Amino acid sequence: MKTTDNSVLSDNGTEGRNPRSFEIDRMSPLGVLELINDEDAGVAAVVRTALPVLSEAVDEAEKRFRRGGNVHYFGAGTSGRFGVLDSAEIPPTFGIPGHRFTAHLAGGEDAMIHAVEAAEDDEQEGQAAAAALGPDDIAIGITASGSTPYVGAALRTARSSGAMTLLLSSNEDTSFRAFSDFVAVLDTGNEVLSGSTRMKAATAQKMALTAFSTTLMVRLGRTYSNLMVDVVPFNAKLRRRSLAILRHAADLDESTAAEIMKKADGELKLAIVMGIAKTDAPTARTALQQAGGVAYRAIGSLLTEKSA
Structure with missing residues (x-):
């Protein structure tokens, strides 16, 4: 039965009822799966906007x-958990210290596994979570509704300290615009299950976060071409992967690649610059520093010097 309380279930947004799923409880398993998949198919187009x-x-x-x-x-909730996921994956993927990406989840670590529903309303917790941010920091608020008090308090506090603030929200009309430098609207519309933002809204958030963090790392020189060159080789698999990346990037045989990697003390990006530019570790390191850590720029400068 439809509700007449439009403050809870409206025709639009993540809380509204999706007419395509009115009879979901009468569908076959395949029918439900196809419906969900059809709805998911439009998420990428929303993120693109x-x-x-x-x-x-x-x-x-x-x-x-x-x-x-x-x-x-x-x-908070699903939105916060995707923040935790992305922040956990960036350091090992791109070789940066763990503190450079930090996720603050309403309700703390317990909320990662168990629902702590009241935590999203705790403005004091949100304020405290952002209290230590400074003017060079980047605060990203993730909330499908655009009205989660925890997130709003965190963004407001971060903005007051001069930090950059970015809001990811499914709601175009969010009041959090007032203290967000950037607002990325991910309007995925009514969910298959009304209000279940763990579905399309969360998928859009995950895509946007991954795209943002990956692009930032690429801009910071954490890749060479489409290769991950700042991977820290903590185990045998990663050491083999690093050697394979070096061989592909510099077109080297295995023994030569292993020799260069040893001279580079296991630093893959340094080894790539050494291998392609045919230079020693100190020269390659200086070139990288002057290029802001961007490998192709360092290689370009060294090759230009050699040809001059």
């Missing part, structure tokens, strides 16, 4: 990150 805003946010975040600022995610 937010890319211009995310691009501007990356440009600003790069400046602050290079000055020593860190990225902080703030969210």
Whole structure:
């Protein structure tokens, strides 16, 4: 039965009822799966509409990150958990210290596994989570509704300290615009299950976060071409992967690649510059420093010097 309380269930937004799923409880398993899949198919197009805003946010975040600022995610429930996921994966993928990406989840670590529903309303917790941010930091609020008190308090506090603020929300009309430098609207519309933002809204958030953080790392020189060159080889698998990346990037045989990697003390990006530019470790390291850590620029400068 339809509710007449439009403050809870409206025709639009993540809380509204999706007419395509009115009879979901009468469908076959395949029918339900196909319906969900059909709805998911449109998420990428929604995220694409937010890319211009995310691009501007990356440009600003790069400046602050290079000055020593860190990225902080703030969210509750599913939104917050995707922040935790992304922040956990960035350090091992791109070889940066863990504190450079930090996720703040309403309700703390317990909320990662168990629902702590009241935590999203705790403005004091949100304020406290962002209290230590400074002017070079980047605060990203993640909330499908655009009205989660924890997230709003965190963004407001971060903004007051001069930090950059980016909001990811499914709600175009969010009041959090007032203290967000950038607002990426991910309007995925009514969910298959009304209000279940763990579905399309969360998928859009995950895509936007991954795109933002990956693009930021690429801009910071954490890749060479499409290769991950700052991977820290903590185990045998990663050591084999690093050697394979070096061989592909510099077109080397295995023994030569192993020799260069040894001279580079296991630093893959340094080894790539050494291998392609045919130079020693100190020269390659200086070139990388002068290029802001961007491998192709360092290689280009060294090859230009050699040809001059």
